[in-house]
Amino acid sequence: RRGEMAKATQLINNEVFRAFATYAAIVLLKMMLMSLITAYFRVTRKAFVNPEDTATFGKGEAAKKFLRTDPDVERVRRGHLNDLENIVPFVGIGLLYALSGPELSTALLHFRIFTGARILHTFAYLIPLPQPGRGLSWAVGYAVTFSMAYNVLKAAWLL
Amino acid sequence: RRGEMAKATQLINNEVFRAFATYAAIVLLKMMLMSLITAYFRVTRKAFVNPEDTATFGKGEAAKKFLRTDPDVERVRRGHLNDLENIVPFVGIGLLYALSGPELSTALLHFRIFTGARILHTFAYLIPLPQPGRGLSWAVGYAVTFSMAYNVLKAAWLL
C-alpha cells in the first residue's frame, strides 16, 4: 500500500506537473465562477428559464413574466460556453504536454500566458471591452493550446 | 516493452486512482446518457432542429412543422449543458486531486458525494422537483469540486 501510494504521488512531485496542476485548477475554478455570475444575474435581473425557479415569485402570470432572457445573463452564458470550448482543450492537451517532458520554463510560459489570456477574455466579455480586446485574448489562448498540441504530437506521435 | 507496460499500469493499481477512475467513468456515462434522453424526446415529441432530420416525415411544409423547439427537449439540453459545466471541472480537478496523494477515505467521500449529487441533480432537473432541490444538488457538487481544487492547489502550488 505505502509503496503504491508513493508511486502514484510521483507525478505531483514533478515540477512541470505541479505547475500544470496549479494553472489547470485556476482556469477550471475561473470557469466554475461563471456559474455563480450567471446565477447572480438571473436573480438580480429576475430572468429565469425553468418555471420551478420562479415559484417564489407567486403563481401563474405573476411568476411567468420572469421566464425571460436577459442580455446580461446571455452574455455571461456565452462567456461560460466559450470557456468550455477553450479550457477543455487546454486541460486535455496541457496534461499530455506536461507528461511529454517539456522544460519547466517553457511549460510555465505556456501555462501563464494561457491563464492570463483567459482571465482577460472574461473581463473583455463581461465589461465588455471594445473589440479586438476579446478577440485577441481568445486568439492568444488558442495559439498557446495549439503550440502545446504541436509539442504533444511531436513527442507522442503513434497513429 | 513489458517493463514499460508495468510502469504505465501502476496508476491503475493505486486505490485512490482506481476510485477516481470508477466515479469519473460513472459521471461521464451519466452525462452521455443525456444525449440518449434528448434523442428520445426529439423523436417522441417530434421536435427537431436540423432539416435533414425531418426528411422521413416527408418534404416541404409537411416536414418543416417538426423543426421546432419543445419544452421537454430544451429541459434535457439544459441539464446536459449543466453537466458539461460541472462534470468537466470534476474530472479535471478530480484527476489532479487523485494524483496529489489524498487519503483513500477522504477521496472516496469527495467522489461519492459528487456522484450522488449529480445523479440527484439530473432527477431534480428532469422530473422536475420543486426548488431548492436542483439548486442544492448543484451546490453540493460545486462545493466538492471546490474542496478538491483547494487540496490540489495546497499540494501542487507552483505558479
Add this chain to the structure above:
Amino acid sequence: RRGEMAKATQLINNEVFRAFATYAAIVLLKMMLMSLITAYFRVTRKAFVNPEDTATFGKGEAAKKFLRTDPDVERVRRGHLNDLENIVPFVGIGLLYALSGPELSTALLHFRIFTGARILHTFAYLIPLPQPGRGLSWAVGYAVTFSMAYNVLKAAWLL
C-alpha cells in the same frame, strides 16, 4: 530533479499512452477548429451576437442589423456543442482506459474508430449529409467510448 523528470516522462514512453496522446490531441484540435469555422461564417454571413462585434459596421441601426442568427452559423455551433458532449467523455474515459493496461492493438482500434467517426460526424453535420449519416457517425463514436468505459470499470472498479 533529473530522476523525477524521468519518472514523469515514463508515461509518454508507453506505447498505449502515446497512441492516446496522439488521437486525443487530434480530436481536441478538430474540436478547436469549430471555433474558426464559426468565426468564418459569422464574418462572411455578417451574423453576430455581441453588439461590440459589429462596431466596425458603423453605429446604431447600421450595425444593429448584423446582430442576428444565421442558419450556417447555428449549424456549426451545434456541431461544436456536439463535439463537446462527445469528445469530453472520450478524452476523460480514454485517458483512464489508456492507463488501465489494454493491449496496444485493441486500444488503437478504439482510438482510430472514434477519431474517424468524429471527423465523419463533422462532415456529415456541415455539408450536411442526409440522415442517417450524421446519426450513425455519432453512434459509432458513442459506442467506442462506452466500450472503453466498460473496460475502465472492469479494471478499476472500487466504489
